[in-house]
Amino acid sequence: MESVQIAIMVVLGAGVASLLFFVIKSVTAPKKIEGIQKLIKQGKTSQAIKLAKQILAKDPGNYLAHYYLGRAYLADNRSELALMEYKIVNENAIFGEGLPELTFRKEVSGLYLKFNQQQDALREFLLLTKLEPQNAENFYNIGKIYEQQNRGDTALGFFQRAVALNKRHAKAHAAIGLILYHTKQFTEAKKEIDLSLALSPETYSSYYYLGKILKENKDFGAAVKAFEKAQRDPDYRQKALIERGTCFMLVNRIDNAIPDLQRAIEQDKDGSKQDTLYARYFLASCYEKNRRIEKAIEQWEIIYKKNHSFRDVTAKLTEYKDIQSNDSLKDYLTSGTEEFMEICKRAALESLSMSTQTCEPTKWGCQIIAVEHKSDDWMNMRKQLFLLRFYRDADPLEDSAIRETLDKMKEQNCTKAYILASAGFTRTATGFAENRPVELIGKEKLEQLLQKSGS
DSSP: HHHHHHHHHHHHHHHHHHHHHHHHHHHHHHHHHHHHHHHHHHTOHHHHHHHHEEEEEHHTTTHHHHHHHHHHHHHOOOHEEEEHHHHHHHHHOOOSSSHHHHHHHHHHHHHHTTOOHHHHHHHHHHHHHHOTOOOHHHHHHHHHHHTTTTTTHHHHHHHHHHHHHHHHHHHHHHHHHOOOOOOOOHHHHHHHHHHHHHTTTTTHHHHHHHHHHHHHHHHHHHHHHHHHHHHHHTHHHHHHHHHHHHHHHHHHHHHHHHHHHHHHHHTTSSSSSSSHHHHHHHHHHHHHHTTHHHHHHHHHHHHHHHHHSTHHHHHHHHHHHHHOOOHHHHHHHSHHHHHHHHHHHHHHHHHHEEEEEEEEOOOSEEEEEEEEEOOOTTTTOOOOOEEEEEEESSSOOOOHHHHHHHHHHHHHHEEEEEEEEOOBOOOHHHHHTTSSSSSEEEEHHHHHHHHHHOO
16 A cells, blocks of 8 residues: 555656646746847847757757747848748748747748749748738739749739839839830830839939830930949849940940949859859950950850850850860951951961952951952053951851942952951851852851961
8 A cells, every 4th residue: 555655656746847847848948039039139149049059959849949040040141041940930830929920921031032032932922912911012022023034914913013002112113114114115114214213213223224224225325324323222233233234235335344244243252143144144245355265265164164054155165165276266366456467468368369458457357458469460460459358256247247348349449359257157148148249258268268378
């Protein structure tokens, strides 16, 4: 009997101990969470992270601790780790008083946007429209995601809902303006952009949209000024620099374009953004136009490492790999103006048996007026003139270049024209040249001529 009583007392003692343990745990756990919050507010993020990890080591299912660990990482500028914790919370936690759903979804949606996880961000913003149906910003952010996915019609609907909730939402008016412009609704587009800037002249992102419209309308001078202002918005600085650089490219001001594109690349420390690849691609085009082929190849190789299928980068690297191994063609493409003209005169004489009478530099290469080179010219007879045009443009020549050459040939009283182009010719150019007094010499034959002349 006595042994039974002892057993009962042991069981009761164990129960009381267990109860005390859980009571103490339930009392101390919230205090520890409050401790993490206080440490974050005090800026002691390292201590907050350490305390949160201690709690999770004993209780991995404490999703409130996961949440505040995420907040501590955010405060410590470790966004990627913060997002990992927030994902754990999102998948498992039950939201309530201790874990505010509205605050959480605002924070996690921002993180998804930061890491370009558009579908996850979209899901969060759609949930936010249910939690905050009167908040225009959520509808605007949804519109931005659809816009980036090239779903303009859907994006327009959300931007319009944003301005219906907040008529003074300048960014939404600007976004509507750009979509309307792309759908050729020019009058309405201009109204929206003007309204956006009138509402908030210091909403510098609106100048980005204005610049896009001006650029597409070929008003490059005004577009450059608009993109200059747009750079004051940190979120649009890189895009504005790229757009401004391409404006300079379109008016052939390559030396102005290069610094803007270099600055655009510097905005992305990781070098992983799609916009950064475009900045590098356009910068390579500038170097190519300026005959700085090694610099262009350097940019193409960086792009290729990030994305093998980016535009025509693979083709460019293949093309210039051949050139790098061919000294004659490399010199033709990269030499300075004076040296280049000497190369062309030598090629004319040694490979085409033509003596140069005049040689002029042009923006695309050089132009030579020549006569046949013969040793038996003692009779001093009038010789036929030939027009030779040496191109080193990066793009294949169109038929417009053939037409212009033929006009120039007639103007100079030449019998025949030769067009030598390192990038070759388009199909329409080749077709147009048939049965006309012009000979087209593309890359392969040009290489042979340069090698023969020892250039």
